Amino acid sequence: MASGYLDLAYFIEISIVFNLAYREIKHGTVLKKMKQIREKMSKDEELQERIKEIKKEDSLGSKVVESSYMKLTAIIECDVNKPKDCSDKNSKLYEAWSHNKNYCRYFVNTILTGQGLRQVNASIGVALIILFFATISPHIGIEEPSPYIWWPLFTFLVVTIFIPIRLLYMSEKVGNMLIGGNSQKGLIEKLEEEFNADYNQYLKEKAKNSPVPDTN
Numbered sequence: 001m002a003s004g005y006l007d008l009a010y011f012i013e014i015s016i017v018f019n020l021a022y023r024e025i026k027h028g029t030v031l032k033k034m035k036q037i038r039e040k041m042s043k044d045e046e047l048q049e050r051i052k053e054i055k056k057e058d059s060l061g062s063k064v065v066e067s068s069y070m071k072l073t074a075i076i077e078c079d080v081n082k083p084k085d086c087s088d089k090n091s092k093l094y095e096a097w098s099h100n101k102n103y104c105r106y107f108v109n110t111i112l113t114g115q116g117l118r119q120v121n122a123s124i125g126v127a128l129i130i131l132f133f134a135t136i137s138p139h140i141g142i143e144e145p146s147p148y149i150w151w152p153l154f155t156f157l158v159v160t161i162f163i164p165i166r167l168l169y170m171s172e173k174v175g176n177m178l179i180g181g182n183s184q185k186g187l188i189e190k191l192e193e194e195f196n197a198d199y200n201q202y203l204k205e206k207a208k209n210s211p212v213p214d215t216n
Contacts, residue, residue, distance in 0.1 A: 004144055005134040011157040012134075015127040018164040019120040026168055027117050030107075030175045037179075037188055038076045050199050065202045068195040071096040075178070075188060078112065096191060100177075107174050116167045123160035130157060 041047055054065045074092035086094050086104035097104040110116045130153050137145065145153070180186030185193075 004150075005137065008130060008134050008145075008150070008153055008157065011154065011161065012127050012131050015157055015160040015164075016124060018161055018168070019124045019127070022164040022167050022171070023117060023120050023124075026171050027120075030111060030171065030178060033175075033179050034076055034188070041076065041192075050196075054199070054202070065195065065198045067092075068191070068198045072188070072191040072195050075191065078108070096187070098187070103174055103177060106170055107178075110167070111171065111174065116171070120164050120167065123163050126156055127160050 050065075051069060054069065070092045075096045078093060086097065086101055086108055088094060093108075094101070094104060097107075133153070137143075142149075175181070176184070176186070178187050180189055
């Protein structure tokens with residue numbers, strides 16, 4: 001059953017709170033952490049030496065290591081490279097996401113492009129327009145909204161509440177998947193471990209295949 005402007009005001013308040021929670025708290029958190037990780041890796045001398053070493057080689061072992069490195073950088077540098085999407089199953093970014101296309105596409109299309117921020121800004125705009133209408137209506141002779149007015153306004157507000165809730169949930173999910181959370185390793189840490197493991201294996205194979213120096 002339709003009700004009055006006061007009920008709409010409650011939903012407007014809820015909408016504004018959730019949208020501001022995403023805009024002021026959640027948006028950009030994942031990218032900020034990724035930037036910190038990238039800066040840390042760039043200062044890791046051992047890691048940088050390993051990268052230089054594999055790029056000098058042209059062997060199967062070095063290519064395996066380079067593949068691990070490319071998957072790692074595909075994620076941590078994608079905020080700089082701005083990939084279009086995750087539709088290419090042969091891309092290193094798609095491989096890095098363990099072939100999880102839905103989360104990959106959300107990360108690229110919503111977080112990287114800033115689409116999520118635009119969505120919550122639009123939601124806030126809609127909520128404020130409805131608030132303005134509800135405020136001036138009693139002063140222009142519309143004391144109580146008819147069902148034909150109330151229900152569309154209510155529906156718009158529900159949508160503006162659902163949008164930030166979904167964004168908050170998905171961003172938290174993607175952030176934990178990338179960075180880690182609740183004592184669980186994130187995808188970036190796992191890829192770094194994979195790179196180091198492949199590199200150590202590469203060193204073993206290289207040492208094994210190296211000719212033994214003649215001591216005579």
